[in-house]
Amino acid sequence: MPVNLKAPVAEHLHAVAGLRIGSTEAGVRKVHRKDVTVFLLEEGAAVAGVFTQNRFCAAPVQVCREHLASGNGSGGGIRALVVNTGVANAGTGEQGLLDARRTCLELAAQLGVQPQQILPFSTGVIMEPLPVDRIVAGLPAAIADAKADHWLRAAEAIMTTDTVPKAFSAQAVIGGATVTVTGIAKGAGMIHPNMATMLGFVATDAAMAPELLQQAVRTLADQSFNRVTVDGDTSTNDSFILMATGKAAHAPITSLESADGQALMAVLRSVAQRLAQAIVRDGEGATKFITIRVEQGSSVEECLRAGYAIAHSPLVKTAFFASDPNLGRILAAVGYAGIADLDQTKIELFLDDVHVATRGGRNPAYREEDGQRVMRQSEITVRVQLGRGAAVDTVWTCDLSHDYVTINADYRS
Known part of the structure; x- marks a missing residue:
């Protein structure tokens, strides 16, 4: 049982304008469970991420780094994320990279974008081949399922040994407009800083300069996911992604040190820390x-x-x-x-x-x-x-x- 951690309620998770999420059962490792999720971003969104410090990093981590770098470091061209659970696609050599890239290629073709505009993520058993055909076959259903309010479905779909889904949402008034932040994470074991062993996805509709996003995600990671540990085991797949759709009706934030920048970081930090602490509260076998x-x-x-x-x-x-x-x-x-x-x-x-x-x-x-x-x-x-x-x-x-x-x-x- 998790320590003082309740499952989230879908109605308490705010939709983020400019983002839709869909999940499906693809049979990646087990049947009758959601295991493939897509995040679909409208054009103009910015994306940044930080990843595991494990030198034996998984194929999707390598591909994510390449695709974010191809967007001049800002991730401004990223249009979708695809996440599978069950198989980590780590310790899979060159074939693992080919499989991660094929997943991006297939999703890009269905969305009418470029493969470099897709970020892939995997979590699960290490050193098993990714059942890429099953994932590709499930993509149309995941896309068809995509809705703005499917945060809880996504939180459930990315779980492995987690006992409850992890999702939190918060809002704040910034520049006279209501700004929303919602995020999900998974993780219960192999949890150790740099990064904590987890997948985390946080989105906001705040309008901010894309070049600030990487600074923001590193700061948030250091204040949240890099402050938790369950067992001291650093994973091969750790990823924390921050997305900003820019749909909120306020002047773009150009400095994190400004009043609006500090207000945004405060609400982002609140969600990130709650997610990080939820991972510890749901640590494998944890009672305290x-x-x-x-x-x-x-x-x-x-x-x-x-x-x-x-x-x-x-x-x-x-x-x-x-x-x-x-x-x-x-x-x-x-x-x-x-x-x-x-x-x-x-x-x-x-x-x-x-x-x-x-x-x-x-x-x-x-x-x-x-x-x-x-x-x-x-x-x-x-x-x-x-x-x-x-x-x-x-x-x-x-x-x-x-x-x-x-x-x-x-x-x-």
């Missing part, structure tokens, strides 16, 4: 959602080193699953995080409202029953003070349970 806030670092990088060390530690994560306040494990993780000249006598550790450690050792006032009270909660905040400066940053993670092993042991069955 954990916020790790590292304060008083000499730099943000230093805070993240400590935060990720705690979040990735199997000993820390299993202690949270067991509700066992074996909290010395957290201090040990901070100690091996690679922070130069760390003075352990300045470390303070808090578990929600409980002051666990002070000056690098057990707080004399700390009682184990207080720690256990917090550990039993479904949502927990770990706060570490390094005593080195004023930098602060946060990562989100979950516990590690028996079910994580079961889910991944049985993944291909």
